[in-house]
Amino acid sequence: MNAAEILQELVAIPTPSAASNLPLINWVVSFLQTRGWQASLFSYTDENGVDKANLIARPSATSPQSAIDLAFICHTDTVPFAQSWTEALQLRADGQYLHGCGACDVKGSLACFLAAIDSISTRQTHPDIALILTADEEIGCKGMDRLLAQTDLRIRSAIVSEPTSLHPGIAGKGYGLARITVHGAEAHSAFPAEGSSAIAAAAELIVRIQQLETIRQQMLDTLFDPPRTTINIGTIHGGTAKNIVAGECSFLVEWRPTPNDPPQAVLQALKSLAASIETANSRICIYIEPLRAEPGFSPSASGPLWQRLEALAPRDATGISFGSEATRIAQIAQEVIVIGPGDMHTAHSDRECVPVVELDEWTAILRSLICRAES
Known part of the structure; x- marks a missing residue:
């Protein structure tokens, strides 16, 4: 499946922060398991009695306790959409853009990661990578806070998915x-x-x-x-x-x-x-x-992830003025970059969209990052 096909499935699953994200989590788990991945769920019930879960997925041959060389982090919730946006859960093509709730913030990024996984064999997959999915990012990164309290995550480099038009966000405001x-x-x-x-x-x-x-x-x-x-x-x-x-x-x-x-x-x-x-x-x-x-987070020294992204996607680095989970991850990871397809200026509205060309480019970049060096 390509990223656009996967994104159509993800957008169709409503995940505003007030609702459970379990239907989307279960869809992703099923997708990954058929492609040689294992997933650990960290379930909880929020303050309103809604069941939710965070997820850490690794290639099946990898010990869940091993350190993560490269983590791909996506939140699963969206902001609520207006009732007048009747097509919010139907991915719609308009020229070179795909419109839908969560298309760029951040289901598009997740679709690209899953498409990259789908395009390579488990033998080609680097064993020390992980996919981390969280709930409740849009209401204060509450899911990530819970996950960090429940686990002893050890991460060398992290990609926090947010729409940056594929410009690497190397610093973030608090x-x-x-x-x-x-x-x-x-x-x-x-x-x-x-x-x-x-x-x-x-x-x-x-x-x-x-x-x-x-x-x-x-x-x-x-x-x-x-x-x-x-x-x-x-x-x-x-x-x-x-x-x-x-x-x-x-x-x-x-x-x-x-x-x-x-x-x-x-x-x-x-x-x-x-x-x-x-x-x-x-x-x-x-x-x-x-x-x-x-607090925000400052640029780390140019690490291996930044160097690879500079080679794969030569775009100017930027700072992130909107909130993201990078402020939490920066406290435990050696290197954090916020990046993803789409533009935050369209998010949180019925104008939300993601360029098809950026979906395809980010899928190709992720495939390069995911593959073993020798493959």
Whole structure:
């Protein structure tokens, strides 16, 4: 089977993070077993009572306990798709592109790996490779966190599958998230002096938060676009009525720090800004609830994987501004590269697609990486 044929099967299996990924895992296990591979499942039930599993697959002649020279990592979940996207689970060809939910993020990458396995014999397959599939990546890499806690993975080089148009992602931004709640004092809007608007204080704080991006320009890293730590106010809620001075306002702030900008640094800056507003208005109280603060990963020394990719797919290296499991894998592997067919700009929408030419190219590259050196 080629990658497009396999991708059609994978897209047809719905795997939003809220649903079980077991139907897709079982499909992959069946595919691999008929091609001389063994699979170990690490099952769990998520906080909503949904059964899920992570998977580590190796060639059958390889001991499951042996170190992994090269790991191919794919998450199995997708973001939910809109009901208006009626063809989300039907892979559709449109010119040189294949459209469908998960086509590039990241079922296309998985399809390429399986197609590469299908095209060579077990005798040709390098024994020290592995396929690692995870659940719940789209909601905070929870599946990978569970897998690392359950196992003693030893990985020399790792490919983390994400759509990069086959540019090797050699560094990645981190991720921070906090909920900020501003407490003021309610009053009738006809007598505003009797209250203190939480919305007005939140607005002042938000303006100062947005200015942090400019303040942190000294952390520039040209591998990324944009080349700095970015900050975003994603949601905001506040007030009870149009004629009431708001007593409470809350909002979510997220930041994506460059590898040389510790994620806790932005959190500390948020606390300082909040304290200055509280000092200026004794009736305002601001509570900051940290939700996530994860570092990025910096380029490792040019290792064997990067050298081979430079020869097989000569494209400029880049930095990854979106979240990925590479931040976790970088803590245990000697070398991590994020790469895959497709463009993240189309993912998470009904525009999601993957170029056929990139599927074919990535399949050929994976075949070269998977084969024994002497074959």
